[in-house]
Amino acid sequence: MPAQANPSPKTSAHQNSDVQTIHFHGHKKIYPRWITGYFNNWRIFFVLVTQLFFYAVPWLEINGRQALLFDLVQSKFYIFGLVFLPQDFVYLMALLLVSAFGLFVWTAIGGRLWCGYSCPQTVYTQIFLWIEKWTEGDRAARIKLDQAPLSWHKVGVKTLKHSIWLALSLWTGFTFVAYFTPLAELRSNLAQWSIGPWDTFWILFYALATYGNAGWLREQVCLHMCPYSRFQSTMFDKDTLIISYDRQRGEPRGQRAIGSDYQAKGLGECISCTMCVQVCPVGIDIRDGLQYECIGCTACIDACDQVMDKVGYPPGLIRYTTANALEHPEQPSSWWKKLLRPQVSLFGVVLILVIGASSYSLYLHQPLKAEIARERNTLVRELPSGELENVYRIRLQSTAEQARSFTLSVNGLPGLAIEIDQNEPLSLASTASREFVVRVKTTPKNAKPGANQIRFEITAQDDPSVKISEVATFFAP
Numbered sequence: 001m002p003a004q005a006n007p008s009p010k011t012s013a014h015q016n017s018d019v020q021t022i023h024f025h026g027h028k029k030i031y032p033r034w035i036t037g038y039f040n041n042w043r044i045f046f047v048l049v050t051q052l053f054f055y056a057v058p059w060l061e062i063n064g065r066q067a068l069l070f071d072l073v074q075s076k077f078y079i080f081g082l083v084f085l086p087q088d089f090v091y092l093m094a095l096l097l098v099s100a101f102g103l104f105v106w107t108a109i110g111g112r113l114w115c116g117y118s119c120p121q122t123v124y125t126q127i128f129l130w131i132e133k134w135t136e137g138d139r140a141a142r143i144k145l146d147q148a149p150l151s152w153h154k155v156g157v158k159t160l161k162h163s164i165w166l167a168l169s170l171w172t173g174f175t176f177v178a179y180f181t182p183l184a185e186l187r188s189n190l191a192q193w194s195i196g197p198w199d200t201f202w203i204l205f206y207a208l209a210t211y212g213n214a215g216w217l218r219e220q221v222c223l224h225m226c227p228y229s230r231f232q233s234t235m236f237d238k239d240t241l242i243i244s245y246d247r248q249r250g251e252p253r254g255q256r257a258i259g260s261d262y263q264a265k266g267l268g269e270c271i272s273c274t275m276c277v278q279v280c281p282v283g284i285d286i287r288d289g290l291q292y293e294c295i296g297c298t299a300c301i302d303a304c305d306q307v308m309d310k311v312g313y314p315p316g317l318i319r320y321t322t323a324n325a326l327e328h329p330e331q332p333s334s335w336w337k338k339l340l341r342p343q344v345s346l347f348g349v350v351l352i353l354v355i356g357a358s359s360y361s362l363y364l365h366q367p368l369k370a371e372i373a374r375e376r377n378t379l380v381r382e383l384p385s386g387e388l389e390n391v392y393r394i395r396l397q398s399t400a401e402q403a404r405s406f407t408l409s410v411n412g413l414p415g416l417a418i419e420i421d422q423n424e425p426l427s428l429a430s431t432a433s434r435e436f437v438v439r440v441k442t443t444p445k446n447a448k449p450g451a452n453q454i455r456f457e458i459t460a461q462d463d464p465s466v467k468i469s470e471v472a473t474f475f476a477p
């Protein structure tokens with residue numbers, strides 16, 4: 001990102017006729033002004049969608065089990081009807097690859113759309129700001145309240161705000177832990193005040209992280225703790241979507257009477273009202289150029305469009321655009337027409353390939369696994385009947401949500417016979433695993449001396465499509 005000089009890290013002030021604007025940088029508190037508008041509606045929409053998903057999903061059940069549960073104790077991951085085991089590590093790798101390439105492609109195309117609309121830090125800060133506005137009022141009221149001496153009113157308002165923040169944070173921590181400990185168990189333990197030490201620790205940890213990051217640290221997390229804001233400049237190019245102030249249109253900026261001929265005075269369209277600065281949650285001035293501190297929240301677009309509307313100028317003095325479009329206003333080109341540039345196409349193809357391969361693999365994914373090991377003590381036994389016998393231990397792991405019975409067969413050599421020790425039924429409870437001892441026999445003339453390849457086939461009795469086949473070795477003297 002071609003970062004330009006950030007405004008002074010010291011306190012700075014802007015003045016106009018009716019509002020004194022004070023914005024702070026670094027560790028100083030920022031009081032973003034409340035803003036409504038087209039893009040703000042989209043942000044509200046994304047806050048609602050992401051939070052509805054986060055808070056509601058642990059309450060969903062599929063086949064009588066929590067729909068999304070990462071059961072670390074049992075090493076089982078229940079994902080909307082599918083059950084994954086540590087052996088399915090390859091899917092985690094695929095997910096990481098998709099995330100990495102997806103982030104690269106998405107950032108090259110859309111810049112900081114993720115930061116502005118969906119990042120948990122942005123989303124929770126937004127929610128906490130709503131609560132702050134509801135309890136303390138808008139920007140001017142909050143500045144006044146903070147500067148006011150201690151009073152019962154101030155203590156009451158602050159206590160109310162922090163109580164709601166803390167309640168929401170605790171609920172968020174509880175919900176987070178419910179992705180790892182079954183919600184029903186957590187609720188029952190909570191009702192009896194007997195939540196275990198680890199669950200208690202993580203609920204409080206996540207709650208404090210939410211309260212601290214969204215309530216207190218806010219933009220400091222984006223500025224100093226988030227690595228994404230630092231390395232994303234390497235993914236930007238001149239056709240990446242950015243939010244920018246149109247200098248050619250706006251400068252020279254200056255105040256003027258509404259309806260006056262500003263061009264005759266040599267002015268541009270920026271009326272220096274500083275509304276774009278007042279609404280900025282990270283306390284920067286977008287007119288100073290593209291800055292890494294900008295989280296792409298769009299508040300300045302909504303603010304400026306409202307100002308433009310009031311003074312009768314066209315909207316879009318601050319807008320979504322690209323560096324190329326700003327540099328060449330004489331060649332208006334749509335951002336979406338540049339989507340297939342080489343850098344994006346290359347990583348896009350890799351992304352599509354990884355998604356395609358992992359989706360196909362998931363489609364073929366069988367809810368059954370088998371590990372076959374030969375009995376170590378005896379390589380081969382000659383039975384009184386003259387037959388040769390090899391013994392195997394088969395560990396079956398079902399990832400189905402229902403109990404299942406299976407049939408076992410073996411092929412690869414003529415005349416193979418199979419027998420399960422003690423004639424145990426080959427059945428498993430829901431998502432259970434069990435070991436079976438299996439004896440395989442054939443006559444000596446059917447096997448060559450040494451190793452012979454055979455194949456076990458295991459099929460679910462209630463669903464023949466659930467079928468796996470594993471290779472093993474049959475030894476003959």
Ligand code: SF4
Binds near residue numbers: 250253271277317318
């Ligand atoms: S809101 Fe628009 S008109 Fe007002 S200072 Fe910012 S860029 Fe200029």
Ligand code: SF4
Binds near residue numbers: 276285
């Ligand atoms: S400059 Fe605009 S888009 Fe960037 S953080 Fe500030 S208000 Fe949001």
